[in-house]
Amino acid sequence: MGEKDMEGNDEKTSIFFEDLQREKEEKFVNLISEIIVSATLNEYYEKSDKISKIQSTRSE
DSSP, X not given: OOHHHHHHHXXXXXXXXXXXXXXXXXXXHHHHHHHHHHHXXXXXXXXXXXXXXXXXXXXX
């Protein structure tokens, strides 16, 4: 293999690993977003359940 071929392979490998790293970062950000949304919705539903229970006991 010539020196130019080695440089071309190094560049392709570098681009591949950059793309792979970018993909991992994107998946990580999506995971964090899903966790935040899930926690927020759980908190919302818990609060709305408490409110509806309080309102139903007041109307009785």
